Amino acid sequence: MLNHSLKTRDSAVTSRRAFLRGSAAAGGALVIGLHLARDGARAAGGPDLSKAPAKPNAFVRIAADDTVSVVIKHLDMGQGNTTGLATIVAEELDADWAQMRAVFAPADASLYNNLAFGPIQGTGGSTAVANSWIQLRKAGATARAMLVAAAAQEWKVPAAEITIEKGVLRHASGKEGRFGAFAAKAAVQPIPENPTLKDPSAFRLIGTRLPRLDSNAKTDGSAVYALDVRRPGQLTALVARAPRFGATVKSVDDDAARAVPGVVQVVRIPSGVAVVARDTWSAMKGREALTVTWDDTGAERQSTESQQAAYKAMAAKPGLVASKRGDAAGGIKGAAKVLEAEFNFPYLAHAPMEPLNATIERAADGSYDIYAGSQFQTIEQAVAAGILGTTADKIRITTLWAGGSFGRRATASADYIAEAAAILKATGEKTPIHLVWTREDDITGGYYRPAAYHRIRAGLDAKGAITGWEHTVVGKSIIIGTALEAMMVKDGVDATTVEGAADTPYALPAYRFEVHNAREGVPVLWWRSVGHSHTAQAMEVFIDELAHAAGQDPVAYRLGLLKQAPRLSAALTLAAEKAGWSAREQKPGRGYGVAAHESFGSYVAMVADVTAEAGKVKVNRIVAAVDVGVAVNPDIIRAQVEGAVGFALSAVLRNRITFKDGEVQEKNFDAYEPTRMSEMPKVEVHIVPSAAAPTGIGEPGVPVLAPAIANAVFSATGQRLRSLPLDLTALRGV
Amino acid sequence: MTKLTLNGRTYEVDADPEMPLLWAIRDHLNLTGTKYGCGIAQCGACTVHLDGQPVRSCQTRLGDVGEGKITTIEGISGPVAEAVRTAWRQLDVVQCGYCQSGQMMSAIGLLSENRKPSDADIDAAMDGNVCRCGTYQRIRAAIHDAARSLA
Numbered sequence: 001m002l003n004h005s006l007k008t009r010d011s012a013v014t015s016r017r018a019f020l021r022g023s024a025a026a027g028g029a030l031v032i033g034l035h036l037a038r039d040g041a042r043a044a045g046g047p048d049l050s051k052a053p054a055k056p057n058a059f060v061r062i063a064a065d066d067t068v069s070v071v072i073k074h075l076d077m078g079q080g081n082t083t084g085l086a087t088i089v090a091e092e093l094d095a096d097w098a099q100m101r102a103v104f105a106p107a108d109a110s111l112y113n114n115l116a117f118g119p120i121q122g123t124g125g126s127t128a129v130a131n132s133w134i135q136l137r138k139a140g141a142t143a144r145a146m147l148v149a150a151a152a153q154e155w156k157v158p159a160a161e162i163t164i165e166k167g168v169l170r171h172a173s174g175k176e177g178r179f180g181a182f183a184a185k186a187a188v189q190p191i192p193e194n195p196t197l198k199d200p201s202a203f204r205l206i207g208t209r210l211p212r213l214d215s216n217a218k219t220d221g222s223a224v225y226a227l228d229v230r231r232p233g234q235l236t237a238l239v240a241r242a243p244r245f246g247a248t249v250k251s252v253d254d255d256a257a258r259a260v261p262g263v264v265q266v267v268r269i270p271s272g273v274a275v276v277a278r279d280t281w282s283a284m285k286g287r288e289a290l291t292v293t294w295d296d297t298g299a300e301r302q303s304t305e306s307q308q309a310a311y312k313a314m315a316a317k318p319g320l321v322a323s324k325r326g327d328a329a330g331g332i333k334g335a336a337k338v339l340e341a342e343f344n345f346p347y348l349a350h351a352p353m354e355p356l357n358a359t360i361e362r363a364a365d366g367s368y369d370i371y372a373g374s375q376f377q378t379i380e381q382a383v384a385a386g387i388l389g390t391t392a393d394k395i396r397i398t399t400l401w402a403g404g405s406f407g408r409r410a411t412a413s414a415d416y417i418a419e420a421a422a423i424l425k426a427t428g429e430k431t432p433i434h435l436v437w438t439r440e441d442d443i444t445g446g447y448y449r450p451a452a453y454h455r456i457r458a459g460l461d462a463k464g465a466i467t468g469w470e471h472t473v474v475g476k477s478i479i480i481g482t483a484l485e486a487m488m489v490k491d492g493v494d495a496t497t498v499e500g501a502a503d504t505p506y507a508l509p510a511y512r513f514e515v516h517n518a519r520e521g522v523p524v525l526w527w528r529s530v531g532h533s534h535t536a537q538a539m540e541v542f543i544d545e546l547a548h549a550a551g552q553d554p555v556a557y558r559l560g561l562l563k564q565a566p567r568l569s570a571a572l573t574l575a576a577e578k579a580g581w582s583a584r585e586q587k588p589g590r591g592y593g594v595a596a597h598e599s600f601g602s603y604v605a606m607v608a609d610v611t612a613e614a615g616k617v618k619v620n621r622i623v624a625a626v627d628v629g630v631a632v633n634p635d636i637i638r639a640q641v642e643g644a645v646g647f648a649l650s651a652v653l654r655n656r657i658t659f660k661d662g663e664v665q666e667k668n669f670d671a672y673e674p675t676r677m678s679e680m681p682k683v684e685v686h687i688v689p690s691a692a693a694p695t696g697i698g699e700p701g702v703p704v705l706a707p708a709i710a711n712a713v714f715s716a717t718g719q720r721l722r723s724l725p726l727d728l729t730a731l732r733g734v
Numbered sequence: 735m736t737k738l739t740l741n742g743r744t745y746e747v748d749a750d751p752e753m754p755l756l757w758a759i760r761d762h763l764n765l766t767g768t769k770y771g772c773g774i775a776q777c778g779a780c781t782v783h784l785d786g787q788p789v790r791s792c793q794t795r796l797g798d799v800g801e802g803k804i805t806t807i808e809g810i811s812g813p814v815a816e817a818v819r820t821a822w823r824q825l826d827v828v829q830c831g832y833c834q835s836g837q838m839m840s841a842i843g844l845l846s847e848n849r850k851p852s853d854a855d856i857d858a859a860m861d862g863n864v865c866r867c868g869t870y871q872r873i874r875a876a877i878h879d880a881a882r883s884l885a
Contacts, residue, residue: 078830078867215823218831221767221807225832228766236761261750279761280770281753353771353779353832353866403769403832404866439772635826639872643829646868669776669864678857680870 031058031187059139060089061103062147066167066180068093069101070136073112073121074128075375075409076104076214077352077402078643079698080636081128083212085136087632088129091205092140092198093147095179096167102213107377107397118487122376124410124526126600126696129632133694134197141195143186150185151177200630200691209635214401225401227436229359229371234432235264237423238283238441240290241272244299244662245446246521249273249292256289266290267426271415274423280436300521301662308344311453311474311518315342319472319514322493322502326510331468335459339549341542342455344723345475345534346656347448348527349672354403355442356416360384360424361432367394368424370417373402375409379483383414387421388429406647407526411447412482415523443672444664448657449527450475450497450518454538464550466561469511473498473535476518478526492517496526500535500599500703505565506543506558522659528647532599532703534724540595540707541722544714554594554711555581565598570688571625572596572605578686579607579623588734589613591716595707601695603627603688604641608708609681612716614733617726619649619681619709624701626685629692637697638685644701645683650675652706654725736796740765741809751797756780758796759806767807767835771864778863781836781843782806788843790862807835814845817883821876829867837863841877850881 061069070086082102090100105112109121115131117124144164151169152159163170170176200206217223242248252273254266262282267274273292277283302310332338358372368388374380374397381392388395402409409416420435427433437445452475459467477494479485488494493515495502502513527533547557555576562569576582576594584592589612596605609621624641631637655672658665666672706724714720717734721727735746740763747762754773759765759782768791771779775790782791783805810819818841821827828834837860844851844859851859856874865873 078828080829211823212826212828214831215826215828218828218834219819219822219838221765221835223831224766225769227770228760230764230766279749279753279757281750281757281761351866353777353830353864354769355771401832402830404830406866439774439777639826639829639869642871643868646870647866649868668774669772670774673776674864674866675868675870676864677860677870677874680868680874683871 031061059136060093060143062143062179062183062186064180064183066099066178067101068095068099068179069103071105072102073105073114073132075123075373075399075402075405077373077375077405077409079128079640080212080633082214083210084129084632084636085132086213087205087210088133088136089140091203092137093144094164094166094204097205097210099167099179100213104399107374107381107395107399109378113378120376120378122378122410124375124407126602126698126700128696128698129694130601130696137197138195141197142192145192145195146186146189147179147182149189150182154182154185206630206632207634210633212636223401225354225403226359226372227354227357227403229400229434231359231361231432234359234361234434235276235278236280236283237274237276237433237435238287238438239269239272239274239419239435240287240292241441241445242294242299244294244296244301245523247294247296247299250295251293253291256291257286260286260289262286265427267423269419269422269426271419271422274426276423276427276433283436284438299662302520302522303660304346304658307451307520307659308453311451312342314474314516314518315453315455315472317516319516320492322498322513322515324512325508328468328470328510328512331510332457332459332470335467336462337460337549338457339460339542339545340457341545341722342453343534343538343541345452345537346658346724347451347522347524348651348655349443349448349657350406350408350527351442351672351674352402352404352406352408355439356408356437357435358417358420359432359434360420362424362429366390367396370395370397370420371400372397372417373405373409374399375402375405376411376414379412380414380417383418384421387418388425406528407530408447411525412484415447439669440667443657443666443668446523447525448522449533450478450524452534454534456538456542458542458546460546460550464552466508466546467510469508471501471511472514472516473501474516474518476520476522476524478524478530480517496531498531498535500532500597501539504539505568505598506561507564529599529699529702532597532699536595536597536599536703537706537710537724540597540704541710541720544593544707544711545720558594558596567627567688568596568598568603568605571603571627574625574686574688575605575607575623578625578684579609581607586715589716591712591714593708593711593713593715595704595711597703599700599703602697602700604700604704606704606708608705608712610709610712610716612713612731612733615728615731617653617709617713617728617731619679621682621684622705622708623684624686625688626697626700627688627690628697629690629694631687631690632694634687637687640697641685641701642683645705646675646680648702648705649679652709652724652726653679653728656725738796738799738804739801740804741806747796749796751795753796754792755782755794755796755799755804756791759791765806765808769832769835771833771836776864777833778840779833779836781839781863783839783843786846788840807839810839810842813884814880815842817880818842818845818876821879821883825872825876825879827869827872827876829869833863833865837865837873841873841880844877845880845884849884851877
């Protein structure tokens with residue numbers, strides 16, 4: 001049996017994982033740390049990097065071997081931010097792309113907080129590039145200025161006469177050198193207070209296609225995910241959790257489980273009963289052999305039918321006002337035509353390909369190490385510290401590649417990290433514990449996209465103009481009841497329930513958006529695009545209905561309502577043009593639909609081309625246009641939109657989490673089936689040129705897919721399928 | 735002890751012969767390029783080659799491998815494997831990357847049998863491999879590119 005340890009404490013993210021140690025051994029290195037919150041730049045570390053890595057106060061490290069490592073403060077769960085953030089630094093540094101590397105930052109919110117989140121280190125809300133844009137440009141420009149100063153000193157020439165191109169410093173006298181040669185000298189230069197940032201017209205790397213930094217390691221099996229961590233002596237733990245949310249353990253008979261070969265220990269933890277074994281298979285067998293009796297006193301017993309009926313009943317009553325303008329009811333009362341629609345949305349599981357897992361161990365000095373695809377480092381540190389009876393600074397986190405997340409790894413309760421810490425504690429902290437969730441645990445384990453119900457009424461005048469819009473949303477708040485409530489909920493309204501509706505860019509003369517916070521005991525969470533994942537469907541399908549009721553073209557009708565929203569209009573216009581909207585061929589069974597939606601500061605429009613027949617929808621082609629401000633990595637932007645289509649399509653066509661007497665009915669990919677190759681439409685992505693500050697693209701491709709398809713199904717069949725997933729059994733065909 | 739021939743080497747694995755090959759590879763041989771995704775042969779993340787044929791290692795019992803030769807992502811070689819890997823890299827297929835070992839093992843299996851697969855052939859060979867990031871369009875393009883480079 002092999003027993004080599006694949007893993008080290010370094011969370012290097014390229015396949016060149018020896019970089020940090022290598023550069024430390026090599027001596028001279030430039031290390032740049034930059035913190036906007038602290039007024040400018042500061043450098044730390046100095047030539048002896050061997051002492052620095054424990055707390056590498058830095059975003060940029062230039063080593064004697066001429067590699068430039070960008071310290072990535074975000075989780076890369078596939079969205080490509082390691083490449084994107086490295087691009088920003090490389091641009092200001094005038095580096096050669098081939099010399100760029102990326103390493104994941106340690107957990108340290110004083111250095112690596114998300115500037116969009118305030119004091120918290122974490123990833124979400126499509127903010128990685130957006131919040132780092134100026135921070136990393138300044139870091140790159142600072143490093144560049146210090147390299148130039150070092151070269152000027154050595155060559156005895158004025159700094160202003162030195163140029164840099166593709167990682168080579170040059171002077172007209174013929175002198176030239178690469179970064180590595182000046183790294184040590186650069187590290188001791190004064191730190192420029194306000195380094196000059198490039199004019200965007202001088203960008204050489206930003207806006208071009210650069211190879212992803214993670215492609216090599218992810219195509220030869222060497223990329224290390226949390227599930228791949230192998231610490232000496234580690235044991236694998238699986239947890240038996242209650243089949244109903246809110247139930248607790250009444251009694252456990254673990255005799256048979258303990259008798260399973262390979263099972264080492266069985267321990268009670270707050271979320272259930274953990275079986276600890278020498279390998280995953282033994283832990284699975286051990287868990288199967290457990291007999292747990294659950295106390296359902298506080299358990300959630302809802303069924304999907306009762307939940308949907310309850311939401312509908314709530315919507316009939318006055319709710320909290322999320323936004324309003326004018327007299328919506330009066331506008332509808334005096335309308336020539338009134339339209340009304342309701343939409344149901346199911347709970348959805350994130351189902352990242354790599355199930356939740358984390359390894360935790362106690363170090364000799366009483367501090368702890370966590371290895372995880374960590375998405376909310378600061379919260380995870382605090383939660384683990386609370387369980388282990390220590391302080392957050394004693395919790396180190398090695399962030400690894402994450403096999404997807406779609407929001408699931410970012411919980412305010414740090415749920416799976418808390419479980420791992422509880423098991424470590426319950427087992428005496430003697431050996432490293434690798435907590436693993438199986439796919440069944442993942443699908444049935446909660447933290448779902450909240451179920452939602454929308455009811456909309458709107459009036460049109462004789463010319464088809466909207467006279468009033470009344471809109472009620474029912475759903476469980478993601479934030480209320482969590483540690484984030486004080487920061488993120490105002491007057492009982494959780495913006496994540498109504499975002500994308502209550503702040504609609506459409507020019508509505510009178511509107512009223514109300515919200516009801518449902519309170520069932522199902523844990524809910526942000527799911528790629530959060531509230532937009534349902535609000536865009538309600539808004540964009542209903543707008544389409546109004547356009548048809550008004551007898552107007554769906555694109556022209558939207559543009560007429562978006563005069564104050566030029567960026568969304570431009571994306572919509574581009575998508576329509578590239579899709580050949582005005583020349584589209586309508587024929588029975590073949591249809592085209594459009595949708596446009598802003599989320600996370602990015603503007604996306606899609607045109608869907610579908611074939612629909614009784615009980616079946618085939619999406620042939622998606623043409624998308626996106627405005628994300630400056631397109632740092634156009635190919636990654638395209639990839640994210642292609643991927644958003646692949647990710648969201650199964651939620652349009654079939655995915656839903658349903659309940660019977662409180663128990664989740666779907667257990668694995670057979671009943672909760674992701675999109676497959678044969679279903680994937682052709683996706684074309686067009687980028688609107690923009691000089692605006694970059695925004696995110698991890699999520700914004702998701703919301704528009706469903707309404708574009710639903711509207712295309714209407715154009716193909718004349719049937720409105722509003723709820724998600726689309727009720728294909730109701731589709732009669734033509 | 736169960737004897738296992740994997741990536742050209744012979745191992746003695748001290749594990750239950752009922753153990754799925756997946757867990758023997760990952761937990762006992764510590765070769766972690768082969769991934770766990772569902773455990774019920776619905777996602778293909780665990781795909782390895784058994785005597786050159788793609789199989790789901792989560793449904794292959796360790797004790798049933800016998801004299802069969804196992805190849806994992808770490809051990810692939812030859813012109814087809816190189817063509818696939820090169821195409822995957824040139825098109826930047828990966829996003830989270832977790833499913834891609836399995837995707838590549840299935841693609842290598844396809845191209846080893848069929849040097850010029852049609853879109854329908856790709857659908858048939860690849861439908862068992864799930865990618866939650868939705869990289870299918872690039873996987874398809876990479877398979878076509880690899881096929882061209884092998885022609």
